[in-house]
Amino acid sequence: MTQPRRGASENQRALQEAIKELIVRRGLAPGSLLPTETELMAELSVSRHPLREAIKALQALGIVDIRHGLGTYVGTPSFSPLEAGLTFHSHLSLRGDLRDIGDLVQIREVLETGLVRQVLAMVDTADLDTLESAVATMEREAAEGRYSPEADWLFHKTLYAPLRNELISDLLRVFWSVFDKVNAELPRTVETPQVAAAAHRNILNALRDGDAQVLTAAVADHFNDIRERISRVPRR
Known part of the structure; x- marks a missing residue:
């Protein structure tokens, strides 16, 4: 046959x-x-x-x-296609039901809260000076009503650097970068830069204190303002 x-x-x-x-x-x-x-x-x-x-x-x-x-x-490992696809769908999501953006935030939260305890176990190798500098920059900018994406990314990149896992670093960069591209289109208040700076300050303080439970909660709380801003987007 x-x-x-x-x-x-x-x-x-x-x-x-x-x-x-x-x-x-x-x-x-x-x-x-x-x-x-x-x-x-x-x-x-x-x-x-x-x-x-x-x-x-x-x-x-x-x-x-x-x-x-x-x-x-x-080829060498690259998340460029993933980043391009996520950015496209996130922009579409802003004009739809926001599900893709919400999913992206959830993935970031799960990944970062899941990893931060490992960071705490390696806190002796953490670059606390760079973390402090990044937070201080965010606080100075916030005092002028501005948000500093460069300092924000520097903080997250430095926070997870002790893991010495390039795949994790690349994934974090992709998720952060995609959200940063749609961030300007989300509703924001006068307090948004201050809230962001304070959230990063809380994470750094918890890391210095060495309290795993408080640190995990601080990383999770960091996403509250993002979820609040997403909830304010008019559904179309």
Whole structure:
């Protein structure tokens, strides 16, 4: 009995998987040069056009990196596609039911409150001076009615730096960056910068005091103002 032919999209997915399997099977590390186009065509039994389509699709995912005139390399880890997608859906969410923004805030809260106890266990390696400087900057800006996103991100980046986990750092940066892009569109009050500065001050004080329960609560409370501002957005 003749098997039905697979559709073009299914063939493309299979080809992309075959390229990923080849990378894994050969133990190619990020930055390694892939076989030439001719070699891939022969090994994967595929023609030039579908191979190029598959390579471009994998490039969009950050799995490979096409360097024109040099070849195709195994890509380095990147959350750029995730960040772009989350930013797009967050902007759409502002004009809809706000569910995506609420989900994003929930993920940030779960991630940060879940990690902060590990930070406390490594507090001896924490850069308390940089944390203090970031909070002080937020407080100075707040006194003038301004919010300092640079100091805010510096605080969060420095807070979790003792974990020495680049994946966590990249995820935190993505979630923070996406929210920062929609932050200006959320309702705010005159007190918003002061509230943000005070929340970060509470986190730093709890970290210095070494109280895990208070520290976790302070990180969770940090998201209260965000949730309040989201609740004020008119539903459309």
